[in-house]
Amino acid sequence: MTGTPGLKRRRRKDGEALYWVASAISRQATSYPTPTIRIHATDPAEIASLCQRYTAELLEWISNDKGTKPKRFDGTMRGLITVYRKSPDSAYQDLKANSRGMYDESLDLLEKTVGTRQLARLSGADFRRWYKKFREPAPPKKPGELPGPERIRRAFKAMQLVRIVIKFGVTENIPECVRLATILENMRFEAPRAREAFVTFAQSSAIIAKAIEMGKPSIAIAQALQFELTLRQIDVIGYWTIVEDGSKAGIVYLGRRWSGGLLWNEIDAEGILRKRTTKTGQEAVHDTNAYPLLAQVLALIPPEKRIGPIITKEKTGLPYRYRDFANIWRRVATKAGVPGTTWNRDSRAGGVTEGTDAGVDLEAMRHHANHSQIATTARYSRKTLSKTRTVASARVAAREPTTKA
Numbered sequence: 001m002t003g004t005p006g007l008k009r010r011r012r013k014d015g016e017a018l019y020w021v022a023s024a025i026s027r028q029a030t031s032y033p034t035p036t037i038r039i040h041a042t043d044p045a046e047i048a049s050l051c052q053r054y055t056a057e058l059l060e061w062i063s064n065d066k067g068t069k070p071k072r073f074d075g076t077m078r079g080l081i082t083v084y085r086k087s088p089d090s091a092y093q094d095l096k097a098n099s100r101g102m103y104d105e106s107l108d109l110l111e112k113t114v115g116t117r118q119l120a121r122l123s124g125a126d127f128r129r130w131y132k133k134f135r136e137p138a139p140p141k142k143p144g145e146l147p148g149p150e151r152i153r154r155a156f157k158a159m160q161l162v163r164i165v166i167k168f169g170v171t172e173n174i175p176e177c178v179r180l181a182t183i184l185e186n187m188r189f190e191a192p193r194a195r196e197a198f199v200t201f202a203q204s205s206a207i208i209a210k211a212i213e214m215g216k217p218s219i220a221i222a223q224a225l226q227f228e229l230t231l232r233q234i235d236v237i238g239y240w241t242i243v244e245d246g247s248k249a250g251i252v253y254l255g256r257r258w259s260g261g262l263l264w265n266e267i268d269a270e271g272i273l274r275k276r277t278t279k280t281g282q283e284a285v286h287d288t289n290a291y292p293l294l295a296q297v298l299a300l301i302p303p304e305k306r307i308g309p310i311i312t313k314e315k316t317g318l319p320y321r322y323r324d325f326a327n328i329w330r331r332v333a334t335k336a337g338v339p340g341t342t343w344n345r346d347s348r349a350g351g352v353t354e355g356t357d358a359g360v361d362l363e364a365m366r367h368h369a370n371h372s373q374i375a376t377t378a379r380y381s382r383k384t385l386s387k388t389r390t391v392a393s394a395r396v397a398a399r400e401p402t403t404k405a
Helices: 044-063 077-086 097-114 124-134 152-171 175-185 201-213 217-228 233-237 292-298 322-335 346-357 362-368 374-379 385-398
Strands: 007-012 015-021 036-039 239-242 251-253 256-259 272-276 283-287
Touching (some): 044 097, 077 097, 097 124, 124 175, 201 217, 217 346, 233 322, 283 385, 346 385
Antiparallel strands (some): 015 036
16 A cells, blocks of 8 residues: 555644544445544655555455454554554453553554565564564655664564563464463563653743743643642643544544543632542642742633633643644743753653652652552552642652743
8 A cells, every 4th residue: 555545634724734544545434433644744655654544544444344354364563553552352452542552652653564565474583683673763854964873662662562462362273372472581672771761840830921921821720730839741731532332422523532631610719729630530639829930830721711621722722632632732831942862751850859859758640640560559559639738748848949931
């Protein structure tokens, strides 16, 4: 398959939006679960790859009597990945949207590069070659530019997914997977070093100020919530999942439903935020007024508009999709002078680092960050608002005087 099948372009005030449309491929797509998919990529090769993938999935769905027939396993790596993705018994079905997105990045890479390989012909030498190939630097974007660093994280993630799909094949009684799982158990691949970057208070303040200047209060508020309250990105902006039951309940757009993000009704009249986190289901409790900068940016939204999701796009009023948010945040952060090696997700680490540097007791700090590990969850089960207020007071007191954003 070549070209960009199903690609449609729609004019918008801020430019042109790209969509893959199932009905442009086949008249039999009327009941397809995802009839329209927004394409956020800008690279022509990536756009073509996405269109081809979405089209292949549609045609497979049609050929399988519109999803009622299971796909036959053809003995290839791509076939195994398809079974892993489609089987109702696969752990893939239980992944949250953000985790599934990370899995898909590696699964798509595997399908594209080694998908045609027959499992029966694979050996440990093949896996070593795959890892070396995946970690090669990305080619220069422009002539004369130097290549980037080795992509160790990319390679390690891809090989982790190889392990996962092979182990799933073992549970499905695929003989070759038993052999390959044994090989992989005796192989190790260099893992990426733990990230050392974190957002500082000065950087967070600069991002907030620049976002307000650029007319993006949503980015300013999200940044403040992530840094000040050490909330995970997914618990702030939420996520979109495919609507499979046909229900229109909640916020539904283009066949996807939004959930998981912060709502205005989760902050009471006294400024107390109570939020069930998506990762652990535990309740995070914070006094938003304990952080002056956070209180300042929340005040950007008038009371009459404090309905529904807190973080929404200024033009559409809809919650962000992850890639949209990441791209806009990066644009704002770059203009604010924050280096590209520092990511949005480093905001939470920055808040924790600021707290420990300010001398906050580690137990209280882990509580403030709503730590997800089982061992620490048991230790910090007695959660009170006073603990997070203590952390807030120490962090704010330790800051150098700064100008307001």
